[in-house]
Amino acid sequence: MLELSILGFLAEQPLHGYELKERIKALSGHVRPVSDGALYPAITRLTKAGLLDQRTEPGASAAPRRILSLTEEGRAELLERLRHPKPVEISDQVRFNTVLSFLRHLPDRREQAAVLRRRLEFLDAPSSFFYRDGEPVRAEEAGDLFRQGMLRVARATGAAERAWLTEAIEVLDPADGAQSN
Incomplete structure (x- = not known):
């Protein structure tokens, strides 16, 4: 990075x-x-x-x-590098922010939207900081005030990021956004 x-x-x-x-x-x-x-x-x-x-x-x-x-x-x-970020540059928040910081340099809005779509797909995949029997643990199931807090903050942050990504993709590539809704 x-x-x-x-x-x-x-x-x-x-x-x-x-x-x-x-x-x-x-x-x-x-x-x-x-x-x-x-x-x-x-x-x-x-x-x-x-x-x-x-x-x-x-x-x-x-x-x-x-x-x-x-x-x-x-x-x-x-x-x-902006067109084809590595998987870790999509999954890691700090690395993705670095990509996002310079994404405006890509001249093709559809290519910009494609990078944002990759991040959105990553965020839409079920995940957690903690797992039980191979399944992600949700905040309500954490059983610990502190882990519950981590999971609730992550859920809220993820929801806000997904909402922004969806809006940005629609702005950058309106025809594709209409097809995927």
């Missing part, structure tokens, strides 16, 4: 490493902090792969700054 965040933010504008780190930290740092030890090697990998370009500009104080920008190959890679 770090590489997707780098590509996504640089699709919006060229940035130097510190600015890029601050944007990534704002997006997911409270859940998954980004360290220099992860960010700069990722930037190096993407640059060596021809997905990023670097140029040096005079710094605001004394030290020169390396400005990163997305190459055409980098833009194509970003679009490919």
Whole structure:
């Protein structure tokens, strides 16, 4: 997700490493902090792969700054990653939020809707944090105030997300939304 965040933010504008780190930290740092030890090697990998370009500009104080920008190959890679997120990028809430943050860069609304449909299908599958005899445990069956709370909050959050996804898919691909209702 770090590489997707780098590509996504640089699709919006060229940035130097510190600015890029601050944007990534704002997006997911409270859940998954980004360290220099992860960010700069990722930037190096993407640059060596021809997905990023670097140029040096005079710094605001004394030290020169390396400005990163997305190459055409980098833009194509970003679009490919957005079109075809990995299963974990659909199932994991933080990773899906990263995909969602940059999904507007996909130019085809039907492709955007297809990604949202995958998330909706995932959310519609029965699941729980807890299982009994191979079946998901519902909040009413948890038998524990705290687990009950987890399950009730997850149910409410999931219902709100499913409602938004359904509305967004209808906006992005009205003909398909009418067919699936």
